Amino acid sequence: ETGVTQSPTHLIKTRGQQVTLRCSSQSGHNTVSWYQQALGQGPQFIFQYYREEENGRGNFPPRFSGLQFPNYSSELNVNALELDDSALYLCASSLDPNTEAFFGQGTRLTVV
Amino acid sequence: EDQVTQSPEALRLQEGESSSLNCSYTVSGLRGLFWYRQDPGKGPEFLFTLYSAGEEKEKERLKATLTKKESFLHITAPKPEDSATYLCAPSGGGADGLTFGKGTHLIIQP
Numbered sequence: 001e002t003g004v005t006q007s008p009t010h011l012i013k014t015r016g017q018q019v020t021l022r023c024s025s026q027s028g029h030n031t032v033s034w035y036q037q038a039l040g041q042g043p044q045f046i047f048q049y050y051r052e053e054e055n056g057r058g059n060f061p062p063r064f065s066g067l068q069f070p071n072y073s074s075e076l077n078v079n080a081l082e083l084d085d086s087a088l089y090l091c092a093s094s095l096d097p098n099t100e101a102f103f104g105q106g107t108r109l110t111v112v
Numbered sequence: 113e114d115q116v117t118q119s120p121e122a123l124r125l126q127e128g129e130s131s132s133l134n135c136s137y138t139v140s141g142l143r144g145l146f147w148y149r150q151d152p153g154k155g156p157e158f159l160f161t162l163y164s165a166g167e168e169k170e171k172e173r174l175k176a177t178l179t180k181k182e183s184f185l186h187i188t189a190p191k192p193e194d195s196a197t198y199l200c201a202p203s204g205g206g207a208d209g210l211t212f213g214k215g216t217h218l219i220i221q222p
Binding site: 033035040044101102 | 199
C-alpha cells in the first residue's frame with residue numbers, strides 16, 4: 001500500500017508567476033486536504049476536496065485553487081505568487097472528511 | 113474562532129526523563145483531536161486520535177489524554193529518536209480541516 005506522495009519536492013518560482021503542486025492520495029482515500037506551513041509554524045488549512053468537490057476552505061484568497069481527479073489525486077494551483085507564499089505545502093489524504101489524515105512529505109516552495 | 117495553544121514551545125530532556133506536553137484548545141463542537149509528530153523538513157506523521165473527554169491512547173513511550181479543554185501527550189522514558197516537533201490539531205468537523213498549534217519542539221539528549 002503506497003502512502004501519500006507529492007511532487008515536486010522543491011520548487012523555486014519568481015514573484016507573479018503561477019505554480020501547480022501535485023498529490024497522489026493513499027489507496028482507498030477519497031478525501032484530500034492541502035495545508036501551508038511557514039517556518040516555525042503549524043500547518044494552516046487551505047482547502048479540502050471530497051469526491052472531486054471542494055467541501056471546505058480556510059482563510060486563503062481565491063488565487064489558491066485546486067482540483068481533485070476521479071482517481072482522487074489532487075492539484076493545488078497558486079496564481080500571482082507573492083514572496084509570503086514561500087512555505088512547505090502539505091497534502092493529506094483520509095478515508096473520509098472525519099477520519100485521521102495522512103500527510104505526504106511536502107513541497108518546499110520558494111518565491112523570489 | 114478555533115484556537116489552539118501548545119506549551120511549552122520547546123523542551124529539552126535527558127534520555128529517560130519523563131515529561132508532558134500540553135495542548136489547550138477552543139473548538140466549537142469538537143469532533144476529534146489529533147496528535148502528530150513532525151521531523152525537520154518532512155510531513156507530519158499521525159500518532160493518535162482522541163474523540164471524547166476521558167479517552168486515552170498509548171503507543172510505545174507515548175500516551176495521549178483528553179479533557180474538555182486540554183490534551184496532554186505524556187512521554188515516558190524518552191529516547192533520542194523521540195526528538196521531533198509534536199503537533200496537536202482539534203477538529204470541529206471534517207470540512208473545516210484541522211486547526212494546528214505551533215507545536216512543541218522536543219529534544220532528547222543522550
